[in-house]
Every structure is written in C-alpha cells, then in structure tokens.
Amino acid sequence: QSALTQPPSASGSPGQSVTISCTGTNSDVGLYNYVSWYQQHPGKAPKLMIYEVTRRPSGVPDRFSATKSGNTASLTVSGLQAEDEGHYFCSSYAGRNSFLFGGGTKLTVL
C-alpha cells in the first residue's frame, strides 16, 4: 500500500479559493466513501475537517467543502483566511481493515 498523493504545497490570497487534491487508487479513494481531511497547525494534533467525502463536523466553517471523482478527492477552502494556513492531510479506508493517509499539503495564505 502506498500513501495517498497530495501536492506538497498550495497557496492563495485572503478571500480567494484554493483546492487541494488527493489521489489514490481504485482500492481506496475510488472504492470507498471513507475519505476524510485533517488540518494541522504547527505543534498541534490534526483536526478533523471533512469526513465521509463531503460531510463537515459541527464547528467547521462552511468555507471548507470537499468532493470526490474517481480515484481523486479534493478539498476546497473558500474565502481564505489567515487562520486557514497550515498542513492538510487526506485519508481513506484502504480495504482489508487498513487505512491510508496522504503525504500532506502545506497551505500558505499569501
């Protein structure tokens, strides 16, 4: 099993939108609707932002949205704010009771 593939970096100006991709295979992202996204600030634990492809936990702003098409999932952050800066990790159930994470994307708010 290989980690899910994410771009190492992404950026946008305040108020803009940015989309982060997460590519897996037809054995993980493409097969299961168990894709989730986590935000991590330096020195902090990851925070759940999206689960089951598109669902937002209570308390997560609706500026965060996500989709999936085939083997690629995407997280979009609209109306970028300074506090959105950090690392974002995707994850997916990968079958046979295993689980995968992406390598992470560093989001910079310019």
Add this chain to the structure above:
Amino acid sequence: QVQLQESGPGLVKPSETLSLTCTVSGGSISSYSWTWIRQSAGKGLEWIGRIYPSGSTNYSPSLRNRVTMSIDTSKNQFSLSLTSVTAADTAVYYCARVREGVRGLTSYFDYWGQGTLVTVSS
C-alpha cells in the same frame, strides 16, 4: 468532551521496545474502537493500527510484525507496543478515537490526543 492523553518514555534505545499508553477521559472506552497514528518530523501521518473494545486488532501491513495493541477497559486505557525499534521509528505518536462507517469499516478519527514525541537513540 472526550479527551485523550498519551504517556510513555520519550527516549527508547535501538532494538528495544517502544511502549505507550493512551488514557481516555470524558467517555467510556468501551463504546468505540481506538487507533494509533504516528508522524515523523516534517512528514505525513502513518496509521499504525486499530483496537476494538473486545481487544481485537487490525494492524498496518508495514508494521504488523512488530506491533501489539491492548486495551484495559477498567482503566479506560489502551496501549501500543512496537518492538525492535530503529531511528526510523522516531516520531510523534498520536492516539485517536475511531468512527465507523457501514459494516464497522474505519471511516475517520474525531478526537485526538496531543501527541507524544518518541526518539529512538542510544
């Protein structure tokens, strides 16, 4: 509010066994399954395994030969043991709560501990 707290030695010698415990408060450990995840410096997250309240486990294929997880429902704790460690096992180790999808498949992790750094060095 559910809280998780990792504990254990911050320094382990090469070839020895890494042992960590996660203490859960604010809820019963028997109602969910639990997981360990690690993160090497400047790198991504790596799923280590999952333990059910019954004690059943699922482990990452890459670590299966060296990992053991256990659970003590009377203490609201679960534990991780990783044998024959090397420098490559140096990482921040997180414990987290598992949320399930259909048929009990691992869906996501909603509560995380703050993480504990374990360094493997002589």
